[in-house]
Amino acid sequence: MLHAALFFAATAAAPRPPNATYTYAIQAGGVPIGSSTVVVDGTTPGTVVVKESASMSMPRFSATATTRYDAATLHETGYSADFNLPSGAQHTDVTVKPGAMTLTVPAGGTLDIAADPSAPLELVGDNLVGGSIMVPAVLHATGAKSFTLAVLAGAQPLVCKV
8 A cells, every 4th residue: 555645836837746755655454565765856957857766575676766757748758777576686778759668678679568549648667656656747747538558567558547
């Protein structure tokens, strides 16, 4: 169970979480199973960067992830992450091109996760809090009523409706 409050700044640009550090405690059935620290930083001109450090005990992993957004449109422009899993370390890079997220896989190849034509806005889905914290702001900025979640585990698209 995730407990968090999101606050959006009222500015001329699209509302988004203010530049700050956010901490989250993750529970299942009232038992702590993880934590996450998310830093939202929009101080670089033209870019909003969301960095996250997370750890979970069920399933067991730790991760650091960085998602970059265009400050004017809040469209994702890139993603990278390092996961430490029981099976070993895994590095992930995602680049954005019109209609697809391109996932660089550990074996060295690439996979395109195409946006569904009915939901052309595409967001990275990595099961971490950092990507989710921006979803309300992205939907507000774009006016989208649905989007394609590029599910990185398995490289599959999933259409989500608001």
